[in-house]
């Protein structure tokens with residue numbers, strides 16, 4: 322069984338950035354090969370990881386739904402060909418991008434093919450890192466059984482923290498990450514305030530640690546430089562690695 326780590330949190334809190342640092346950490350600790358899954362339709366995990374993508378699972382599903390299967394080709398062969406194209410391979414990790422979600426209540430043929438494909442794909446890797454939307458649609462649909470650690474990312478804002486506690490509750494309802502979810506407060510200017518600690522206490526959410534706001538991290542993103550190439554002696558990277566040391570064995 323692969324060891325899988327999922328990340329979730331309100332958009333803009335730095336979930337994808339933390340995912341990039343996590344993948345860097347895992348490569349350094351020889352926890353590889355990794356399957357990186359971008360399951361957030363707004364995220365750009367590929368940019369954080371410095372790789373180009375040519376296709377997404379969502380595009381393949383849409384084309385299949387629209388009947389764009391070439392004549393003489395079975396749907397199975399078409400979808401497996403397209404999905405292979407959606408997998409970007411590198412030395413240490415491969416990346417698959419989910420793309421646009423299918424919408425609620427869609428149980429079309431494409432989805433069952435996709436589920437089968439993803440199950441087979443995920444079984445090939447010892448480590449999986451998934452960057453998710455706050456609603457965790459993909460987690461609940463596709464990877465429920467596989468989440469070993471859920472990292473919830475928030476900034477210090479009340480709304481970020483409220484989203485974090487909602488995700489924590491949802492993870493318990495979905496039976497994923499129960500007792501396995503950890504909060505990382507990102508872009509922190511100071512240590513956690515009493516307001517923050519009260520909210521977490523009430524929600525029963527474990528604070529794994531804080532990652533400081535960091536100009537270099539921000540500039541890398543602004544200039545299109547991959548987070549994964551950040552220097553290891555950077556304060557934000559060191560803080561994130563310290564957190565991973567505690568929660569990933």
Ligand SMILES: Nc1ncnc2c1ncn2[C@@H]1O[C@H](COP(=O)(O)OP(=O)(O)OP(=O)(O)O)[C@@H](O)[C@H]1O
Pocket residue numbers: 330331332333334335336337338339361363364365507508509532533534535536538539540542543557
């Ligand atoms: N610790 C930090 N210090 C400074 N800037 C940061 C830090 N963490 C993230 N950022 C910056 O904040 C912005 C949002 O980060 P990121 O894209 O990782 O968020 P996200 O939660 O994944 O958002 P979305 O879900 O919308 O993709 C980026 O410009 C990123 O470089």
